[in-house]
Amino acid sequence: MSTDPGFYSIIDYTVDGPETQRELVEAFAEIQERWVRFYPGYRSARFHVSIDGTRVYNIVHWATEADYRHFEATSDTEGRMAAIRAALEGLSGKAEPRMSGDPRYVVVREVAPGPQRVD
Numbered sequence: 001m002s003t004d005p006g007f008y009s010i011i012d013y014t015v016d017g018p019e020t021q022r023e024l025v026e027a028f029a030e031i032q033e034r035w036v037r038f039y040p041g042y043r044s045a046r047f048h049v050s051i052d053g054t055r056v057y058n059i060v061h062w063a064t065e066a067d068y069r070h071f072e073a074t075s076d077t078e079g080r081m082a083a084i085r086a087a088l089e090g091l092s093g094k095a096e097p098r099m100s101g102d103p104r105y106v107v108v109r110e111v112a113p114g115p116q117r118v119d
Helices: 018-036 065-074 077-089
Strands: 007-015 042-049 055-062 095-097 104-106
Touching (some): 018 042, 018 077, 055 065
């Protein structure tokens, strides 16, 4: 495992089909580009969509929890949240958040590629 596992915010939405998936990813990618990506410690935002068209995961990677907390403390949260609300209202379909509790995580274990185990 990397010695720098980073810090992650994982955002999970249920949607009503592939078109809404596409629209949600585009809208949230634009929000990352406009409101988030220039903050110190921001590493990336990855978007994962389920093949059945019902889920979207947005995994935002930060260098450290401190970087994420700095972003939370200094960013325009009100403006960003208004942009998220507008994005959701602009979808042609329906999207509902599925996060329960605080969607923030650290990596505790990783299994990397290696040789095949022979017993």
